[in-house]
Amino acid sequence: MKVLAAGVVPLLLVLHWKHGAASPLPITPVNATCATRHPCHGNLMNQIKNQLAQLNGSANALFISYYTAQGEPFPNNLDKLCGPNMTDFPPFHANGTEKAKLVELYRLVAYLGASLGNVTRDQKILNPNALSLHSKLNATTDTMRGLLSNVLCRLCNKYHVGHVDVTYGPDTAGKDAFQKKKLGCQLLGTYKQVISLVAQAF
Amino acid sequence: MSTLRIWLVQALVIFLTAESIAQLLDPCGYIYPESPVIQRGSNFTAVCVLKEECLERYHVNATYIVWKTNHVAVPKEQYTIINRTTSSVTFTNMASLSVQLTCNILTYGQLEQNVYGINILSGFPPDEPKNLSCIVNEGKKMMCQWDPGRETYLETNFTLKSEWATEKFDDCVTKRGTPTLCLVNYPPVYFVNIEVWVEAANALGKVTSEHINFDPVDRVKPNPPRNLTVNTSEEMSTILKLTWINPSIKNVIRLKYNIQYRTKDASTWSQVPPEDTVATRSSFTIQDLKPFTEYVFRIRCMKEDNKGFWSDWSEEAHGITYEDRPSKAPSFWYKINPSHIQEYRSVQLIWKTLPASEANGKILDYEVIVTQWKSFSQNYTVNDTELIVNLTHNRYVITLTARNLVGKSDAAVIIIPGQHFKASHPVVDLKAFPKDNMLWVEWTAPHKYVRKYILEWCVLSDKLPCIPDWQQEHGSVHQTYLRGNLVASKCYLITVTPVYSIGPGSPESVKAYLKQAAPSKGPIVRTKKVGKNEAVLEWDRLPVDVQNGFIRNYSIFYRTIVGNETVVNVDSSHTEYTLSSLSSDTLYMVRMAAYTDEGGKDGPEFTFTTPKFAQGEIEAIVVPVCLAFLLTTLLGVLFCFNKRDLIKKHIWPNVPDPSKSHIAQWSPHTPPRHNFNSKDQIYSDGNFTDVSVVEIEANDKKPCPDDLKSLELFKKEKISTEGHSSGIGGSSCMSSSRPSISSSDENESAQNTASTVQYSTVVHSGYRHQVPSVQVFSRSESTQPLLDSEERPDDLQLVDNVDISGDILPRQQYFKQNCSQSETSPDISHFERSDQISSGNEEDFVRLKQQQVSDHISQSCGAEQMKMFQEVSATGAFGPVTEGQVEQFEPVGMEAAIDEGIPKSYLPQTVRQGGYMPQ
Numbered sequence A: 001m002k003v004l005a006a007g008v009v010p011l012l013l014v015l016h017w018k019h020g021a022a023s024p025l026p027i028t029p030v031n032a033t034c035a036t037r038h039p040c041h042g043n044l045m046n047q048i049k050n051q052l053a054q055l056n057g058s059a060n061a062l063f064i065s066y067y068t069a070q071g072e073p074f075p076n077n078l079d080k081l082c083g084p085n086m087t088d089f090p091p092f093h094a095n096g097t098e099k100a101k102l103v104e105l106y107r108l109v110a111y112l113g114a115s116l117g118n119v120t121r122d123q124k125i126l127n128p129n130a131l132s133l134h135s136k137l138n139a140t141t142d143t144m145r146g147l148l149s150n151v152l153c154r155l156c157n158k159y160h161v162g163h164v165d166v167t168y169g170p171d172t173a174g175k176d177a178f179q180k181k182k183l184g185c186q187l188l189g190t191y192k193q194v195i196s197l198v199a200q201a202f
Numbered sequence B: 001m002s003t004l005r006i007w008l009v010q011a012l013v014i015f016l017t018a019e020s021i022a023q024l025l026d027p028c029g030y031i032y033p034e035s036p037v038i039q040r041g042s043n044f045t046a047v048c049v050l051k052e053e054c055l056e057r058y059h060v061n062a063t064y065i066v067w068k069t070n071h072v073a074v075p076k077e078q079y080t081i082i083n084r085t086t087s088s089v090t091f092t093n094m095a096s097l098s099v100q101l102t103c104n105i106l107t108y109g110q111l112e113q114n115v116y117g118i119n120i121l122s123g124f125p126p127d128e129p130k131n132l133s134c135i136v137n138e139g140k141k142m143m144c145q146w147d148p149g150r151e152t153y154l155e156t157n158f159t160l161k162s163e164w165a166t167e168k169f170d171d172c173v174t175k176r177g178t179p180t181l182c183l184v185n186y187p188p189v190y191f192v193n194i195e196v197w198v199e200a201a202n203a204l205g206k207v208t209s210e211h212i213n214f215d216p217v218d219r220v221k222p223n224p225p226r227n228l229t230v231n232t233s234e235e236m237s238t239i240l241k242l243t244w245i246n247p248s249i250k251n252v253i254r255l256k257y258n259i260q261y262r263t264k265d266a267s268t269w270s271q272v273p274p275e276d277t278v279a280t281r282s283s284f285t286i287q288d289l290k291p292f293t294e295y296v297f298r299i300r301c302m303k304e305d306n307k308g309f310w311s312d313w314s315e316e317a318h319g320i321t322y323e324d325r326p327s328k329a330p331s332f333w334y335k336i337n338p339s340h341i342q343e344y345r346s347v348q349l350i351w352k353t354l355p356a357s358e359a360n361g362k363i364l365d366y367e368v369i370v371t372q373w374k375s376f377s378q379n380y381t382v383n384d385t386e387l388i389v390n391l392t393h394n395r396y397v398i399t400l401t402a403r404n405l406v407g408k409s410d411a412a413v414i415i416i417p418g419q420h421f422k423a424s425h426p427v428v429d430l431k432a433f434p435k436d437n438m439l440w441v442e443w444t445a446p447h448k449y450v451r452k453y454i455l456e457w458c459v460l461s462d463k464l465p466c467i468p469d470w471q472q473e474h475g476s477v478h479q480t481y482l483r484g485n486l487v488a489s490k491c492y493l494i495t496v497t498p499v500y501s502i503g504p505g506s507p508e509s510v511k512a513y514l515k516q517a518a519p520s521k522g523p524i525v526r527t528k529k530v531g532k533n534e535a536v537l538e539w540d541r542l543p544v545d546v547q548n549g550f551i552r553n554y555s556i557f558y559r560t561i562v563g564n565e566t567v568v569n570v571d572s573s574h575t576e577y578t579l580s581s582l583s584s585d586t587l588y589m590v591r592m593a594a595y596t597d598e599g600g601k602d603g604p605e606f607t608f609t610t611p612k613f614a615q616g617e618i619e620a621i622v623v624p625v626c627l628a629f630l631l632t633t634l635l636g637v638l639f640c641f642n643k644r645d646l647i648k649k650h651i652w653p654n655v656p657d658p659s660k661s662h663i664a665q666w667s668p669h670t671p672p673r674h675n676f677n678s679k680d681q682i683y684s685d686g687n688f689t690d691v692s693v694v695e696i697e698a699n700d701k702k703p704c705p706d707d708l709k710s711l712e713l714f715k716k717e718k719i720s721t722e723g724h725s726s727g728i729g730g731s732s733c734m735s736s737s738r739p740s741i742s743s744s745d746e747n748e749s750a751q752n753t754a755s756t757v758q759y760s761t762v763v764h765s766g767y768r769h770q771v772p773s774v775q776v777f778s779r780s781e782s783t784q785p786l787l788d789s790e791e792r793p794d795d796l797q798l799v800d801n802v803d804i805s806g807d808i809l810p811r812q813q814y815f816k817q818n819c820s821q822s823e824t825s826p827d828i829s830h831f832e833r834s835d836q837i838s839s840g841n842e843e844d845f846v847r848l849k850q851q852q853v854s855d856h857i858s859q860s861c862g863a864e865q866m867k868m869f870q871e872v873s874a875t876g877a878f879g880p881v882t883e884g885q886v887e888q889f890e891p892v893g894m895e896a897a898i899d900e901g902i903p904k905s906y907l908p909q910t911v912r913q914g915g916y917m918p919q
Helices: A008-016 A044-070 A078-083 A097-126 A133-161 A177-201 B002-025 B052-057 B617-640 B644-651 B662-666 B678-682 B705-719 B742-753 B791-806 B823-839 B840-856 B863-878 B883-888
Strands: B031-034 B037-039 B042-050 B065-069 B077-082 B086-091 B098-107 B113-125 B128-135 B140-147 B155-163 B181-183 B195-201 B203-207 B213-214 B226-232 B241-244 B257-262 B284-287 B294-303 B317-320 B332-337 B345-351 B367-374 B379-382 B388-392 B397-401 B413-414 B428-435 B438-446 B452-460 B469-474 B479-480 B491-500 B508-513 B525-530 B535-538 B554-559 B566-571 B576-578 B589-594 B599-602 B607-608 B760-762 B777-779
Touching: A044 A097, A044 A133, A044 A177, A078 A177, A097 A133, A097 A177, B031 B098, B031 B113, B042 B052, B042 B065, B042 B098, B042 B113, B052 B098, B065 B086, B086 B098, B128 B195, B128 B213, B140 B195, B140 B599, B155 B508, B226 B317, B241 B294, B257 B284, B332 B397, B332 B413, B332 B469, B345 B397, B345 B413, B345 B479, B367 B388, B379 B388, B428 B491, B428 B508, B438 B491, B525 B589, B525 B607, B535 B589, B554 B576, B566 B576, B742 B863
Parallel strands: B037 B113
Antiparallel strands: B031 B042, B042 B086, B065 B098, B077 B086, B098 B113, B128 B140, B140 B181, B155 B195, B195 B203, B195 B213, B226 B241, B241 B284, B257 B294, B294 B317, B332 B345, B345 B388, B367 B379, B367 B397, B397 B413, B428 B438, B438 B479, B452 B469, B452 B491, B491 B508, B525 B535, B535 B576, B554 B566, B554 B589, B589 B599, B589 B607, B760 B777
């Protein structure tokens, strides 16, 4: 989190990428301040596609690794326990404009990033020996950070969008272990489905 | 309460102690700047400010300040007194890395007291880091490295800074031991550009490198593919299929591959064409491999677009291709061994095992088919690589095939010609030479189609037999290398035999070395012949085993003990050499070295000494000298021979035989008592040429008493021994004569008689059987020594015999009368004188005789002598001698007993045969 504290845009994210933060932020006006530390790379869209492909490629393995690490009853009750039935998941419209898709992608990645942060925190407590799961969770989280940077750079550079309101999932800090596991499994199940759609949309 | 009191006391003590220490440690002044770091080569000024209390305490001011660097006083010229309490010092072009600068004051008594000290550090500001590059090892964090530039001599910190466009990452501070690289502490995030730069900072400045911006995925070094396996295909013997597991990065990026392979024993790798492996995959089939060959494979990968780094090579995997039928026929040849059976030839068929690359599998056996011309065939199955068969002297065709699990090879065919086949058409220009540590053989093909060539070779040795190895080459090959375990420094005899369709051609041979070396031993030189100024050296050729190469030449080193060494190079074809211009009677040391192309080796040293004289030199001196001596002697002898008469007159004068004197003739009845010896033959009748002369010293006044005494003694002796001698005769003077008698007795008798001899003979009967009318005693007045005839009656008999035979010649006798005391020199003078006289004319001679007669008459040599002279004179008077008669008698000899100034007298005596001289 310390890394993310640097810069203006990250500061906005930091404010809303807290575990348990829930209120979405509106899109920043077009004339909002849009400054970066250095000029964004010109190949951002290609990088975003690759990042989405990377996330999409690893989502299933992450999901499997997660419910496997949770143990029974998760592996044998995936539909009940891990079904993609999260109601507050940010929407994504694959047929929108690039700018709209980027904005929705930004919200989606912000939401997932924050939620994966909660899951990662909970899994380190609940399954401290599930190193492979931890590694996958961290890698996914890191990739989402990079994706978020690219999307924001793209929005800022091309569309001059310096701020996007985001929403976050429920904070699991006060929930019991099973609920934490169940929420995490539902998140990854949903993520697996959504990221596939998003990857295809770009 | 007491506790509080104790606490207060302790606090007071501590306070006072601290105060006193503070006062003690309080310096008298300060130096500014306190911790300077300056750039090397720049100027630096330090200021020392003294406290007022010190000025008063030590009664000093700023002029008393002394600056020192590293305990060495700084020259006063560098000082500047700013005011009463302040002094500065300036250094230009500071070069030392670390300098200790102290400010001191001179107190009372010139005592130096330190006021304050600082350390001055010098160095350079950091250079801008260059060549910043980063690498992302898959699964690890990103590492960047750079070139720091020149040494700063100061503590310099390098910080790797990185950031996205939207956020900044933690700085990466280098570790002390690795100031040129840094491993960031965050995981790499692919597909997001990151900007990286290096910041270098020390006390003299801070500088940043050029920023580099890249996507970490373009700096990835993937992990190598793992679990590489090789699968054999039984359907095809030339392919193998590889499978592997890609690294995890393949989920992020597309990969391309390098696949390499080699046979197990090979050292170099072959590579699958890169264009065949440009996409992510997990298997690949390698084609065009050799059957039944073990291959080794490895693989690596990198990002498909060539951005990033190749992974390390995977672990090697082994695989063997399936078998195939042998691709070539074995090399096939034969040898004909001597056979005890006349009708058959023992033929040893030999062949080489196929190399793995041609066998294409495990060779199970070989099939040999021996076919006689227009006759049946005989099959052999052999597991070995040779077969001995007995063949007739006819022509044979023999085929050989190798068989493995899959099938048979092509047939190798050799033709063994009939016994009367004559090989021809050899290869020409056969050469052998080493190249690339192999022994190459090159030849020119004969003008005839050659099916194949057989190369045979063996090591030439003096001790070991020639054990040949061989190989076969195709008929189109004209150059190859010997595929055997050849060793250096060995002489190989290489034979190339062309094989035609009708049989083998004539072999050609050549010698070669794989690698030459210097000979192991040097030649042993010895002398064959040593002369006064030259020596012929000879040596044996080095044995092949120690030559180690082709002997190109020899060097002969020779020297004397003190002289410089002389070197002579000799062609290798020689085995002897003649050293010339040597010094005589000198010890020489000689040794030889034999040289190959790679060096030489000295042989043992040999010493010899040249003789003082050349061979034949002594002979050349001695022989001419001897010849000259002999020649001289011969000439002398010849001269003497030619002048023998003259010499004889000088050294051996004729002595008249007393027995043949007239007195003897006068006493014909005297019995012959003496035989003439051989010398008397000289005086044979026919040889009497000289005139008998009795030389009388007419004017010698000496009466010769000694001679007379001797004569008396002789008379007595004669009387006592012979009885026939009488004292009637005798000479009043001593007669001398040459010792012409070889016998010692005769010499003795001659000497005895030479002293004083009384020549007298008593004639008892008539001479030569003549009866004298009156027996008379004839007395000889001769002083001649007694001749052998007197001692040897035989001689007289011989004379008698001569007389009997009727060859009666008048005997000439002459007397010599010498009154000289000396026996030598007077004789010589007499000889000369007589010679002169003899050369005179006859008239002078007659006149001289008459004068002698007259002179002798008046000579007082004794009564008897006087009487005899009278008789002689009478003879000359009564016996008229015609001139012709005189001429018949050659002068036999003359004795001249002449003293200087003394006149000589001669008494010629002639005897008429059968006559008597009147008494």
